Amino acid sequence: MNNSSLQIIETHAHIYDETYQEDREEMLKKAFSAGVSQIWMPNCAAETIDGMMALAEKYPKQCFPMMGLHPCYVKEDFEKELAIVEDWLNKYKFIAIGEIGMDLYWDKTFVKQQEEAFLYQCQLAKKHDLWIDIHSRNAFWETVNLIEKNADPNLKGIFHCFTGTLEEAQKAIELGFLLGIGGVATFKNGGLDKILPHVDLSSIVLETDAPYLAPVPYRGKRNEPAYLTIIAQRVADLMECSVEKVIEQSTQNALNLCQ
Secondary structure, three states: OOOOOOOEEEOOEOOOOHHHOOOHHHHHHHHHHOOEEEEEEOOOOHHHHHHHHHHHHHOOOOEEEOEOOOHHHOOOOHHHHHHHHHHHHOOOOOOEEEEEEEEOOOOOOOHHHHHHHHHHHHHHHHHOOOEEEEEEEOOHHHHHHHHHHHOOOOOOEEEOOOOOOHHHHHHHHHOOEEEEEOHHHHOOOOOHHHOHHHOOHHHEEEOOOEOOOOOOOOOOOOOOHHHHHHHHHHHHHHHOOOHHHHHHHHHHHHHHHOO
């Protein structure tokens, strides 16, 4: 399927990742040819900033960086990392604060630090009038509690890589957040087939989380933004509408975040 006439916004891709070292230009060309008009790049930690900013400089109208500290990178020195985040926010106009949140899947050693880092970055989002890109793995309700603790109706953003229940989807939407839908929608037991038919198109955006979570038929291989069209088609099938409608509405939803 060629959607080159339609503009798709890739709301979450780590295109600075070293897995693209050999063919990054080619991978980006494929994405742009497939109709991907913008790629939003979440930051992870201080170590990922240089590669991300180099792409933002090279493709200023297509590759847009976020600034934030990923929960999996929150360690003893997280305050030092947050100082770097803050320094960058003071000197460059980023599209969002991200990716930030809670991850209780890999390691629970730094849960308190993750909470502190998340709340601090929510404050930075308010200060700089930016939305937040949330990573919440095995930690949806913990993250929701922190958002409610922050209690700011103006705080908005995306629950990136949403794979939760319908109740969780409804809660995220009630809080004013969008659901980031990616390759998991194409997985046989991904669970999104039970969620998407009950959610309005106005509540979703499309993402790949490249290089992770490649959609079927590329599952298990390196993911890339060009595969966004596969995800869009799967979402259209599940929501029983045209792929054009999915692309048009999800793109508008993404753009609305930045207004």
